[in-house]
Amino acid sequence: MPELPEVEMRRRFMESQAVGRRILKVAVIDPTVTKRIGPAEITGSLKGQRITATRRHGKWLFTGLENGRWLVLHFGMTGRLAVHGVDETPPRFVRLALHLNDGHTLAFVDSRKFGGAGMTDDVDAFLATRHWGPDPTLPGFDLNAFREIFAGRSGNLKGILLNQRVIAGIGNLYADEMLYQAGLHPETRAADLEPATVKKLYEAMMTAFGASLAVETRYAELPENFLLRHRNRTCQCPRCGATLKVHRVAGRSTYYCPRHQRKRR
Ligand SMILES: [Zn+2]
Known part of the structure; x- marks a missing residue:
C-alpha cells in the first residue's frame, strides 16, 4: 500500500x-x-x-x-x-x-x-x-508538533502512528520501520514515553522517510539495517542477530525484533 x-x-x-x-x-x-x-x-x-x-x-x-x-x-x-x-x-x-x-x-x-x-x-x-492530522514532512511540522500528537494520548505506538487523523501518511510498513529504528516495541504505551524517546522516534521517522525517498522507494537499495529490506520473510535482525518476529498489533501484521525492541514493564 x-x-x-x-x-x-x-x-x-x-x-x-x-x-x-x-x-x-x-x-x-x-x-x-x-x-x-x-x-x-x-x-x-x-x-x-x-x-x-x-x-x-x-x-x-x-x-x-x-x-x-x-x-x-x-x-x-x-x-x-x-x-x-x-x-x-x-x-x-x-x-x-x-x-x-x-x-x-x-x-x-x-x-x-x-x-x-x-x-x-x-x-x-x-x-x-476530513480531519486529517498533520503531514510530518511538510513545513511547520517539527519535534514539538510530534510531541503534541502523543501528549495525553492513550493506546500503543503502532496504533497511534497508523491513525491518519493523528498524523497523516504513515502506514504499516513505515510505522514498523520507525519503531524498529528507534528500538521501541510496537505495543509501547504512548503514556510511558520519555521526552528523549519521543525525540528518538521522531528522528527515526525522518530518517526512514528520507532514506526511502533517496532511493526513490526501491527498498532493496536501502541500507542493510532497514527493516523494509527484511519484511515478509523470517530472518535475523541486521542490527542484533535475533530472529525477527511478526504478530498482529493494531490489526496489522507487525514485524519487530524481540531483542532490541523489548516491551517495557
Ligand atoms: Zn534486533
Whole structure:
C-alpha cells in the first residue's frame, strides 16, 4: 500500500509529467473510480484545463488546474500513475485517463480498486473537513508538533502512528520501520514515553522517510539495517542477530525484533 514516500514519488511524477500541460480529453474508464462525485463532474472540471501545480498531504495527492479546482487522488492499495504515448499500449487496469497536449496520456492505474478520484475547490478545507492530522514532512511540522500528537494520548505506538487523523501518511510498513529504528516495541504505551524517546522516534521517522525517498522507494537499495529490506520473510535482525518476529498489533501484521525492541514493564 502506498504510504507517504510512495505518494510523494507519485507527486513528483505528476509534477514532471503533467504540470504545464493542457488536458485535451478525459476518459473515465471505470466510473467507480469517482466514488463521491460521478464521472460528469470529473470530466467537466478537467477537460480543457491546464495543469498548474501539485500538492501532497499524507497519502493524498492534489493536482491543481487553472480554473482553481484540484483533482484529488487517493491510491488505496495498488493505485499508481503511468504515462504512455499515443502509439503505445496502455497499461492494464487504467481507471482514469487524461490525454495531454504533449501527446501523452496520463493514466491512473489501480488493479484492486481501493483508490479513488475526486475534485475540490480548496485543498485546506478538504483536509480540514476530513480531519486529517498533520503531514510530518511538510513545513511547520517539527519535534514539538510530534510531541503534541502523543501528549495525553492513550493506546500503543503502532496504533497511534497508523491513525491518519493523528498524523497523516504513515502506514504499516513505515510505522514498523520507525519503531524498529528507534528500538521501541510496537505495543509501547504512548503514556510511558520519555521526552528523549519521543525525540528518538521522531528522528527515526525522518530518517526512514528520507532514506526511502533517496532511493526513490526501491527498498532493496536501502541500507542493510532497514527493516523494509527484511519484511515478509523470517530472518535475523541486521542490527542484533535475533530472529525477527511478526504478530498482529493494531490489526496489522507487525514485524519487530524481540531483542532490541523489548516491551517495557
Ligand atoms: Zn534486533
